[in-house]
Every structure is written in structure tokens, then in C-alpha cells.
Amino acid sequence: MKSYIYSTATETAHALIKHLVGMMEREPDRTFYFAFSGGSTPSLMFDIWANEYKEVTPWKRMRIYWVDERCVPMEDSESNYGTMRRLLLDEVGMPGEFVFPIFGDYPPEAEAKRYSAQVCRTVPLWRGFPTFDAVLLGAGDDGHTSSIFPGQEYLLASFHPYEVSVNPYNGQQRIAMTGCLLFAARKLVFFITGKNKANVVRDILDSGDTGPAAYVAHHAEDVEIFMDAQAEKASGTM
């Protein structure tokens, strides 16, 4: 696992964008398949990407998918797709045919199946599994990642690419990328900022498989963590 620490969340976001654009620059003839997480942390990165990296990003060589989605309409402020679309994709004029949202307002079980099939059809396979070039992950204060919450670790062993999960704090249904895609990805990149994430950062860096985020970080082949000093300092480990 490689960790990269920057003094602020803004600097961390810049570094991560440059990292992803750099990956694409090193292989100029290839299309890249990326899966993005939601929640509040990536919003800053989407905003910076649209405003400062629009001209240097090869948008047409990117295929955009989601790690997870809340089962709400895309106009809802909770929608992971809606947020990225508003802050980044619409701003840079990303062509619709390169964007593969999870539809949060469709019946969840059917949508998990539809999206699993779409990902299997459109993302290149390796050893039988769709293989993203990079899966961008966040982590919740409680150690969840994707929408796999503590107590839902069975989703890490699922052979269905996406499954329905439930936010245990409010009963909201989610659609979550499961272990079979997370562990098949070429690279997992965590983006974690803020002092509230201190415990989960400590678990990822130091200790055992204490929750889904730590488990995924410890068991995937190529893992990188981009974090800010607040998360790192509070962890007291580096």
C-alpha cells in the first residue's frame, strides 16, 4: 500500500487529479475505465477538476462508472451521480455515451442486476471479471467503503458485481460494488480527508481487518491512499 499525504484537502485533490491524468498520459492510445465513489469528500475534487484541469484531461478516453449509489432520484442532493454530473461532467461537457450511472430511482434489486450486467458488458474482462483501471474509494467515519457498512462484510465475498445494501443508520437502500469487482480492479485509490476520518485511516494503515475499508485496503493488490494532514496527524501513525 502506498500513502501520499498533503497539507490540505485541496492539495490532496490536486495531487489525485494529476495522478489520474498522469496515468492516462502515460498510455495515450488507451481508453480508461474509472469507477467513482460518492459522499461529500469527492465534491471538492470534482469542482477543482472542472475548473482547473478541464483542458488537460483526455475526457473522451475516460469511461465513467460508479462504485455505489444511494437509492434516490438524481436531482436529490444525496445522489452520487447527480453530484458528479452537476460539479464535473456537465461543466466539462462529458459526452453522455461515456457515462454509466446507477439509476437510484429504479427498483433497487432490478437496478443492481441491470448495472451488474452493463458493467460486465462494457468494462474489459480479466480472468472473467470486469476490471476497472482505477476504483476511487472513500471511507466513512465508521469504516464503510463503497456502500458496504460494518456488519455487511458478506458483500466483500459476493460474486454479484453490484448488490443492494442498506445504510444501517437511516434504512436508506444503496447499490454497492462488491468484493468481486473491488478485488479485480487494477488499482484501488482511497481519497480520505478531514479529522473525522482519523480512526478509519488508522485502521487502514495500522491494524487488522477492522471494517470494510481496512479489509479492502489490506487485501487488494494495488492500493494507494491520498489523504490530508488532518486525517494523517490524527492517526498518529506516520
Ligand SMILES: O=C1O[C@H](COP(=O)(O)O)[C@@H](O)[C@H](O)[C@H]1O
Ligand atoms: O456513503 C458514502 O460514504 C463514503 C464516504 O462518504 P463521505 O461523505 O464521508 O465522503 C463514500 O465513499 C461512499 O461512496 C458514499 O456513498
